[in-house]
Amino acid sequence: MSIDQSMRGFLAALEDDGELHRVGRVVDPRFELASVLSLRDDGAAQLFENVQGSAMPVVGNLYNHRSRFARALAIEEADLDAHCLAALRQPVKPVMVEDGPVQEVVHRAPFDIGELMPVPHWFEKEGAPYITAGVIVAKDPETGRRNVSIARFRLEGGMRMMAGIAKNHHLAQMAEKARRLGRDLEIAVAIGNHAAVLLGSQLYLELGDDEFDNAGALLGAPIELVKCKTVDLEVPAHAEIVIEGRLKPDDLIEEGAVSEFPGFYVYYGPGIGVEASCVTHRKDAIYQAILPGYAREHCLIGAVSIGATLTRDLKRAIPAVRRVFVTEGGMGRLHAVVTMHKPRLGEGKRAVMLAMGSVNLLKLVIVVDDDVDPEDWRQVEWSLAARFRAHEDLIVLPGVKADRCDPVHEDLVVTKIGMIATTRPGDGAPGGRSEFVRPPAEIYERVRRDLESY
Known part of the structure; x- marks a missing residue:
């Protein structure tokens, strides 16, 4: 049996389990839709069936829990990190198909993107509606190698958009290469994707x-890919919508205030102009929106992927590393908990420095033993209280280069902190102050095996 590569198969599964809420009343895409998603940030996925000014429904809050990613990938939640690590080690190349549902309807120029799809206007000070769940496909203008990522696109009217891309992202590097070559950069933006495509784009x-x-x-x-109609690119055949166009590196558009994952407005300056050339979509397309700002889905998409790649990188250098968990409270970008198995003296500090060196965004890294569940803050806090010696285990690194997204940076510099809360040789020895209390082992094990009978 073939694997469903669409977003809608997962929607059906959520509905079967009572985790898809259908909003039947008319909802204004200008601020009202954002308000509903924000107020239901932690709940069921929301399917807006009647969006004012559009025949196309909108779905949001689709992946606002780690368990949702796991279910979409047909695995157990406990296996999500291991599954992502395996995907990094054993890639599976995509295949081309002749056609796909995403090209059932084709709109060629001229058209108005805002009239074709219900793009939400999210926050009060933002200048226009933003596409937030668009997976961008582009090719390096020098090597021809493909890149897949996510960035925000603001509607500028008609076929025109503005792309907001961080300068250190690969897409920005490719746009700069195109600029030096005196060319535009062809892009395609796929909206409404399977969880595998969303997560893959964030690795x-x-x-x-x-x-x-x-x-x-x-x-x-x-992944089944289909050729675009007006650009030399390939996109997921089972997506809901694709916008084809060209990124114009010399066409700079002032962005003004825009929301970012810390939940604040930021002012990044100009973004890059985009001229769309074609829009294709399913006959009954569903527009996928990810609530930006400090929202669960926005934070988790980054957290899961960053945690997986960072686990891989740290394990290569320090075999004692077991897992890197990037926290939701840290906005899915800034805080991480690293678990280690019997680390040798100094390895915890090395793990902190390697993690911060690998992911520029990280500014708080806590290292714990692998008997601590990094997803359980109660256990992490216990570990800090029981195993952390501040005079030896606290790392304070002032004046470190920060990412422009960091909410407290000053001139792109921030102070970073590491905390090593691991056991040391001799901890837990009989008569010591860290010896665990427990009933006799044979009684404890007998009760554990037969616990359901109690």
């Missing part, structure tokens, strides 16, 4: 690595 890979390879491994089958 921290090298420039030149094709994220569709890892998305295929996450899915468990090659």
